[in-house]
Amino acid sequence: MTDDEAGEYQFKPHERPMMPGSPASPDHPTGRRVGYFLIGLLIGITGAMGNALVSANLQNIQGALGLYSDQAAWMTTVYTMTNVSMSLLLVKFRQQFGLVPFARIFLAAYILLTAAHVFVHEYATSLMVRGASGIAASALSTLGLLYMIQSMPAAHRLKGIVLGIGIPQLATPLARLFSSDLLELGQWRALYIFELGLSILCLAAVFLLRLPPSERMKAFEKLDFVTFALYAPGVALLCAFLGLGRVLWWTEAPWLGYALCGSIVLIAAALLIEHNRANPLLNTRWMGSGIIVRFALIAVTVRVLLSEQTYGAIGLLTALGVNNDQLFNLFVVISFVTALGIAASALTVNPANLGRPIFYSVLLIAIGAYIDAQSTNLIRPQNMYISQSLLAFAAVFFMGPTLLIGILQAMARGPNHIVTFSAVFSITQSLGGLAGSAFLGTFQIMREKFHAHAIVQSLTLTDPQVAARLQALGGAYGGVVSDPTLRSAQGAALLAQQVTREANVLAFNDVFLTVCVLACLTLLWVGTRQLRMYITGENPMAAALEAIAKKRTQQ
Structure with missing residues (x-):
């Protein structure tokens, strides 16, 4: 069974899709290949830009929304929770319903949620948009990859795959380049408006230049949804454990242990079901x-x-x-x-x-x-x-x-x-x-505590250098603090800041x-x-x- 649009194309035998759900590979003219390349570039960067903007400006968003550090950590963690498991369904969705519904449904849903968050300024809405961003990013990364492959001649299709998977990596450094200007224009809302604008451009581009049709087949089975119902929350719990463990600290929040145990049980159950299926x-x-x-x-x-x-x-x-x-x-x-x-x-x-x-x-x-x-x-x-x-x-x-x-x-x-x-x-x-x-964050925190303890142990008031440093640091407040005891306390506080800074540098070196x-x-x-x-x-x-x-x- 082919897409409804398959009649518009006359494919040669070598142009047929490699598998159901993938677009056909017709011989495109140069102008169309350029169009596919530009759209693939736009979609690839857009798919990763939303999370990159939030990650690069998490402290600003945290301050604007009045969030605690663990609440801010959820902003990026929830993105991964939805993104990582969607690939299970998206491949079969394309195989059963075709490429056009795949592109339009996920892009339109993401645009609606992002637009809603521009007007509804709540933390819960932010998490919903981040979760939707994870789903949309999974769809967009695939879509950008398919457009990039179409931009290449048949002999260079593998190069198209490499470009399609590499281009989204540009989003993170690019987000750091202009996100400060966006914050100056409209604070954190400007980030979401920019993300909304990019997603609208992607939808317009998909309507303007569609991918060649694909072959379709009945792909979903009932047990697929049972597996997904076990696998997706299992992976989500594992993401929550990894994303929040360093912030809350691994041994301090009991729910982290329950989340890890739950993820192991759910993922194992999903794999057990799949292991015994004829068509897993x-x-x-x-x-x-x-x-x-x-x-x-x-x-x-x-x-x-x-x-x-x-x-x-x-x-x-x-x-x-x-x-x-x-x-x-x-x-x-x-x-x-x-x-x-x-x-x-x-x-x-x-x-x-x-x-x-x-x-x-x-x-x-x-x-x-x-x-x-x-x-x-x-x-x-x-x-x-x-x-x-x-x-x-x-x-x-x-x-x-x-x-x-x-x-x-x-x-x-x-x-x-x-x-x-x-x-x-x-x-x-x-x-x-x-x-x-x-892993690196936990290791850095542990080494910072170790180095701070080692440095503090070597600091004694009987050491002339330490005494001179305290006097010099306290002297900086000589013009505003007349009490010698208070000046000494301020000097000790500044010395503690310097100890923390040096311990952090040594920890990062480790x-x-x-x-x-x-x-x-x-x-x-x-x-x-x-x-x-x-x-x-x-x-x-x-x-x-x-x-x-x-x-x-x-x-």
């Missing part, structure tokens, strides 16, 4: 195969390591009093290098050897983290241009090849495996990012060094795997490409 939504046997387990471990590990930039470097600069305006030039550099990394990944991608760019990416992370591990309290954004450029390049250089490893393996085994791969990839990226921030060590271990693992494949001649990607070519010939 999640193919548990394939998920447990060696190549998918290795794929998931590498993807999660690299995503955790990349938290060095989002949490580590930015966290250190924030602790030293650097604000968004002062980070402008740094994010100009990061944006440029990110775009360069996307282009380099697309131009150099080799489907027969997708491990090499991952190896280089991990190497760049190790070098960048080692450079940052030499930080002092005098470090400023311009001192991090080189290290953060390496991290930004690595973040997008590994993304495309990692996606291709899984998607080619799934396509080689049949359309039903695409849903499973979408779930695995979504988990590794979304939960990997949350786990990275949780974080950077830990990332460097973990990256080196990952580098050893990936390198060993690559060397083994070279010696034995084993190449699972070549076998997958051959299987895909056979399936294409038999269509």
Whole structure:
């Protein structure tokens, strides 16, 4: 069964969709390809921009809405809670109902919710919009990817996949560049109005230039919804545990333990149901195969390591009093290098050897983290241009090849495996990012307490240097505080602030060094795997490409 619009097109045999739910691949004229590219660029950035704007300005939104720190943390966590599990349904939704309803329904729903929040200024509404943003972002990332693939000739479709998965990564540095100006124009509401405007442009673009039609089939089964009803809340509880654990502290809030236990039970129940199905939504046997387990471990590990930039470097600069305006030039550099990394990944991608760019990416992370591990309290954004450029390049250089490893393996085994791969990839990226921030954040807090204790132990009033420092710090208040005792107390308070600052710098250096060590271990693992494949001649990607070519010939 084909889309209603299929009659408008006359497809050649090689132009038929690879699988139901995917658009056909007709030979487009150059002008249409340019249109697909521009729309793919717009949709890809829009899908990630909403969460990027909120993450970059969370402190401003927290202050404007009068939120506690845990309430502010929910703003970004709820986005991941809805985003990570939607891939299970979206692939089958496209297969059963087609691409046009897929695009219009999710975009229109997101526009309505975002518009409502512009007028209803409540915390509950904010959470609803963030949750809707997670659902819409999952749909938009797929839509942007499909548009980008259509912009490429048949011989370069894999490059289109790399571009489609890399472009959303531009949203985070771009959000840092102009979000301060938006806040000056209309405070936090301007962020949502901008997000609303982008989503309206996406809807208009989808109406203006539609994707080629796809083949449809009856995809949903009753047990799919049972699995989703168990899997989605299980993953959501896991996201809540990882997102709020560091803020509330792992052992202080009892509900965190209940959330973790609940997530394990629900996810295990969903997997148990799927394991015994004839036509599973999640193919548990394939998920447990060696190549998918290795794929998931590498993807999660690299995503955790990349938290060095989002949490580590930015966290250190924030602790030293650097604000968004002062980070402008740094994010100009990061944006440029990110775009360069996307282009380099697309131009150099080799489907027969997708491990090499991952190896280089991990190497760049190790070098960048080692450079940052030499930080002092005098470090400023311009001192991090080189290290953060390496991290930004690595973040997008590994993304495309990692996606291709899984998607080619799934396509080689049949359309039903695409849903499973979408779930695995979504988990590794979304939960990997949350786990990275949780791990590095927890480690940084523990090391800050350790260093603060060590520094305080060495401070005694009998030490002439300490006494001189207290006198100098208290002397700063000589013109406004006449009481010597009060001046001494103010000097002690300033000294405590300096101790906290130095402890934070040392703790972040420990974080950077830990990332460097973990990256080196990952580098050893990936390198060993690559060397083994070279010696034995084993190449699972070549076998997958051959299987895909056979399936294409038999269509």
